[in-house]
Amino acid sequence: GQNIDQPTEMTATEGAIVQINCTYQTSGFNGLFWYQQHAGEAPTFLSYNVLDGLEEKGRFSSFLSRSKGYSYLLLKELQMKDSASYLCAVRDYSGNTPLVFGKGTRLSVIA
Amino acid sequence: DGGITQSPKYLFRKEGQNVTLSCEQNLNHDAMYWYRQDPGQGLRLIYYSQIVNDFQKGDIAEGYSVSREKKESFPLTVTSAQKNPTAFYLCASSTGLADYNEQFFGPGTRLTVL
Numbered sequence: 001g002q003n004i005d006q007p008t009e010m011t012a013t014e015g016a017i018v019q020i021n022c023t024y025q026t027s028g029f030n031g032l033f034w035y036q037q038h039a040g041e042a043p044t045f046l047s048y049n050v051l052d053g054l055e056e057k058g059r060f061s062s063f064l065s066r067s068k069g070y071s072y073l074l075l076k077e078l079q080m081k082d083s084a085s086y087l088c089a090v091r092d093y094s095g096n097t098p099l100v101f102g103k104g105t106r107l108s109v110i111a
Numbered sequence: 112d113g114g115i116t117q118s119p120k121y122l123f124r125k126e127g128q129n130v131t132l133s134c135e136q137n138l139n140h141d142a143m144y145w146y147r148q149d150p151g152q153g154l155r156l157i158y159y160s161q162i163v164n165d166f167q168k169g170d171i172a173e174g175y176s177v178s179r180e181k182k183e184s185f186p187l188t189v190t191s192a193q194k195n196p197t198a199f200y201l202c203a204s205s206t207g208l209a210d211y212n213e214q215f216f217g218p219g220t221r222l223t224v225l
Binding site for chain 1: 151156170210211214221
């Protein structure tokens with residue numbers, strides 16, 4: 001089976017740091033993606049992890065632990081424009097869907 | 112400018128009518144995908160295509176049909192057999208199905224069936 005869990009909503013303050021967690025149980029694993037999606041718009045790619053550890057890209061970092069089936073997205077120096085949904089997706093070729101998405105975490109950044 | 116276009120952005124149809132959503136890309140990508148997104152839900156795959164004249168069903172293909180006659184185009188038809196067609200439809204493309212190939216998404220079409 002395929003299951004990806006993320007918190008439904010989070011709120012954080014402008015300038016702060018927020019961590020969005022993602023746990024997954026999938027039959028196969030060939031990498032994990034994070035996407036950002038503003039309301040009513042298309043998702044845009046943020047990061048890809050296939051090996052354990054931390055990948056840093058500017059204000060955004062993504063971590064993966066394959067043994068724990070766990071990833072997180074870390075957003076630093078939060079800005080109001082970071083208010084969006086963040087989608088965790090796992091590459092799994094074992095089923096009908098080569099990329100399985102979680103339901104997304106809606107992040108609200110407040111002043 | 113390379114990218115993916117979907118048209119129209121908003122579409123209204125009466126129940127029982129078939130409707131075709133367009134998706135065009137000029138990124139020279141081999142693979143194309145159709146997803147459906149409902150409020151509070153993740154993206155669910157309807158169909159995908161790795162090459163011209165070939166496509167595979169995703170998790171929720173019932174009531175939908177696709178064609179891939181050209182590399183640039185992957186239209187989706189929502190048929191009257193789809194029981195709950197009102198949703199936000201997203202088209203995506205990628206260079207292939209390799210592990211690291213991220214998908215690029217179009218702006219989406221919001222379909223409302225009255």
